[in-house]
Structures are given as C-alpha cells and as structure tokens.
Amino acid sequence: MNNDLNDTQLENLLLGLAPAAPSPALAQRVDEELKLDMSWLSTSRRKPHHQPRWLMSAGWAAMGAAAAIAVMSYLPPQQRAEAFASTSTSGSKPVSRAATTLREWEDNQDAGIHRGRSQLAEKRALVVSRELGTWVDPRYGSQLTMDIPSQRQLLMPVSYKSE
Amino acid sequence: MEAPFDWKQTYNQLAPQLVMYARQLVAAKADAEDVVQQAFVRWWRRFPEGDAAHIPLLYAAVRTIALDQRRSDNRRANREAKSDIAVSGENAPVFDPRPEQKETAAIVEKALQALPEDQREVVTLKLWGDLTFNEIAALTGGSINTIAGRYRYALQALHKKLAHLRGDLLGETSSPAINILPFTSPREAMS
Numbered sequence: 001m002n003n004d005l006n007d008t009q010l011e012n013l014l015l016g017l018a019p020a021a022p023s024p025a026l027a028q029r030v031d032e033e034l035k036l037d038m039s040w041l042s043t044s045r046r047k048p049h050h051q052p053r054w055l056m057s058a059g060w061a062a063m064g065a066a067a068a069i070a071v072m073s074y075l076p077p078q079q080r081a082e083a084f085a086s087t088s089t090s091g092s093k094p095v096s097r098a099a100t101t102l103r104e105w106e107d108n109q110d111a112g113i114h115r116g117r118s119q120l121a122e123k124r125a126l127v128v129s130r131e132l133g134t135w136v137d138p139r140y141g142s143q144l145t146m147d148i149p150s151q152r153q154l155l156m157p158v159s160y161k162s163e
Numbered sequence: 164m165e166a167p168f169d170w171k172q173t174y175n176q177l178a179p180q181l182v183m184y185a186r187q188l189v190a191a192k193a194d195a196e197d198v199v200q201q202a203f204v205r206w207w208r209r210f211p212e213g214d215a216a217h218i219p220l221l222y223a224a225v226r227t228i229a230l231d232q233r234r235s236d237n238r239r240a241n242r243e244a245k246s247d248i249a250v251s252g253e254n255a256p257v258f259d260p261r262p263e264q265k266e267t268a269a270i271v272e273k274a275l276q277a278l279p280e281d282q283r284e285v286v287t288l289k290l291w292g293d294l295t296f297n298e299i300a301a302l303t304g305g306s307i308n309t310i311a312g313r314y315r316y317a318l319q320a321l322h323k324k325l326a327h328l329r330g331d332l333l334g335e336t337s338s339p340a341i342n343i344l345p346f347t348s349p350r351e352a353m354s
Contacts, residue, residue, distance in 0.1 A: 007318055010318060010321060010322065010325070011290060011318075013267070013271070013325075014271060014286075014290050014321075015290055015291070016264070017258040017260055017264060017267070017268050017271060018179065018258065018259050018260070019179035019180050019182065019183035019257065019258060019259065019291055020179065020182070020183070020192075020255065020256055020257055020258055020259040021178075021179050021259055022178045022179060022182045022196055022199065023192075023196060025196075026178065026182075026196045026199065026200055027171070027174060027178070029200050030170070030174060030200055030203055030204060031171075033200070033204045034170060034204060034207060037204075037208060
C-alpha cells in the first residue's frame with residue numbers, strides 16, 4: 001500500500017477540518033450594528049426637507065424692498081427722493097441721496113379756458129411728463145435710476161386786460 | 164419597500180472562515196472576532212445583497228483591519244511590556260473537529276502555526292476561503308506566481324510536518340464513514 005500523501009489528499013484532509021465557529025456574541029454584535037444602520041436609514045427617510053436658512057432671510061428682504069417701492073410710487077417726487085434716501089440706509093443716517101432729477105414734458109393737451117367755482121377764468125391743460133430720478137449711494141458708489149411717468153392737470157389763472 | 168434583512172445567511176456561511184483567516188493575522192480569538200465584526204458590517208453596508216462575487220473584498224477588509232489592529236496591538240504590547248503588565252493571550256482552537264478528528268486537528272493546527280505567516284495566509288485563503296490564486300494575489304498585493312509558489316511551499320512543508328502521521332491520516336481520509344467535507348464551500352452554498 002502506498003502511504004504517500006499527495007497534494008490532493010492533503011488538501012482534502014485540511015478541508016475536512018471545519019473552522020471553529022465564532023462565538024454567538026459576534027453574531028449578536030453584528031446584528032446590533034446593522035440594526036442601528038437600518039434604524040438610521042428609516043429615520044432619515046422620514047426626515048422632512050428643510051429649506052436653506054438664507055432663503056427665508058432673502059424672502060423677507062425681497063418683501064421689504066417690494067413694499068418700499070410700492071410706497072414710493074404713491075409719494076410726490078420730492079418726498080419720494082427723501083423717502084428713498086432714508087429707507088435705503090440703515091439707522092438714522094441717510095446715506096443714499098438724490099443726485100439728479102430730470103423732468104421732461106412729453107405732451108401738453110390744452111383743454112381751453114373755463115370758469116371755475118369762483119367765476120374766475122382759468123386755463124386747463126393736461127401735462128404728460130416723464131421724471132428721471134437718480135440716487136447715489138456714496139458708500140458703494142452705486143447708482144439707481146428710476147423712470148417715473150406722470151400725468152397732471154394744470155390750472156392757470158387767466159386775466160383779461162380791460163380796454 | 165425595504166430590502167430583506169437577510170445578512171444572517173451570508174454571515175453563517177462565511178463567519179467561521181473569516182475568523183479563521185483573521186486569526187492568522189491577529190493572535191487572540193476575541194481580537195479576530197472584533198476584526199470580522201468590523202469587516203463584515205462594512206462589507207454588508209457596501210454590498211447588502213451579499214453577492215458571492217464580492218467575497219474577496221470581504222477578505223480584503225478583514226486583512227486591512229487585522230493589520231491595522233495588529234499594529235496598534237504591537238504598540239500596546241510594547242507599552243505594557245515596559246510597565247510589566249502581562250499581555251493576555253487566548254489559545255482557542257482554530258478548528259472545530261468532530262470527535263474522531265480531534266487528534267488530527269491538533270496536529271494540523273500545530274503544523275499550520277509552524278508555517279511562515281505569508282504561506283499560512285495563502286493556504287487559509289485558498290483552502291478555507293475558497294479564493295483563487297488570482298484573487299489572493301489581488302488581495303495581498305503579490306504576483307500570482309508568488310502566491311502559487313507560497314502555496315506550493317506551504318503544502319511541501321505540511322507534507323513534512325504530517326509525514327509521521329501519514330498512515331493514520333490516509334486511513335482517515337480513505338474511510339468512507341468519515342465525511343471529508345463537512346461543510347460546503349461558501350460560493351457553492353451561496354450560489
């Protein structure tokens with residue numbers, strides 16, 4: 001009988017020995033660790049989506065700017081310039097100031113001479129103009145130009161030369 | 164719908180071989196189990212389907228973690244040696260033999276321990292890990308010829324170590340009453 005142990009027999013012999021089983025605690029530890037993963041996954045799935053913080057601040061700023069523009073559009077030009085200068089600065093010190101204000105008449109509709117409530121003659125005219133205001137903030141060297149159309153009715157007293 | 168949480172089947176197939184491999188790199192069984200725990204959890208997070216094609220990566224994770232742990236253990240051992248604190252070792256058996264295999268298992272375990280570490284690592288990965296030489300080469304960073312050579316040298320060394328038991332061992336292996344393969348290979352079981 002040949003007692004030589006060839007490679008295949010040796011490999012089979014070694015493979016016939018089963019590795020020792022790990023302790024039950026190992027499976028339990030793996031279980032706990034993987035369960036932690038699963039619980040984390042399930043909580044993260046339900047997590048609501050939060051908007052970025054800067055978006056809320058930017059929203060409030062945009063609303064404030066829109067309100068300021070709406071108020072300014074109802075103010076007379078002089079007050080508007082002052083209001084813009086005061087609202088565009090922080091605190092009590094006005095920083096922005098009106099640099100130039102140009103107004104040009106675009107149309108003049110003569111409505112004729114009428115007599116008013118006091119029975120005095122007055123000439124009525126409808127003036128369509130366009131106001132071009134420029135505001136400058138010297139802190140940043142920024143410049144804002146607004147084009148504001150307007151339509152006004154003018155009443156001019158009329159006097160007649162007696163002969 | 165969540166994926167089925169069936170890691171246990173994969174774990175039961177692989178854990179004994181993984182712990183055995185880890186024990187070739189770190190001495191104590193408890194340390195080897197720590198290594199396997201970390202490696203398996205990492206691997207399962209990465210491959211929750213437990214695909215058999217990724218098993219070499221699991222062994223690679225075991226190797227990386229075990230080598231890291233061994234480095235820190237060496238530093239700790241040096242510190243403890245300086246402070247005269249004994250390092251507790253654990254000599255739990257590597258194999259889980261049937262009653263008739265106990266003597267053989269003790270001899271084989273001793274013979275394996277006598278091998279150089281790089282040869283022992285290749286034998287463990289090839290036989291019990293069921294990896295190919297190519298996979299072992301990729302895992303250890305060596306060439307396939309080097310790995311095959313280490314395996315050949317290891318078998319030659321085991322031949323010599325087990326020579327005096329040749330007759331008994333052959334008697335065991337040729338006996339039809341003894342199942343030489345008590346467990347299926349991981350890939351066969353998982354496929």
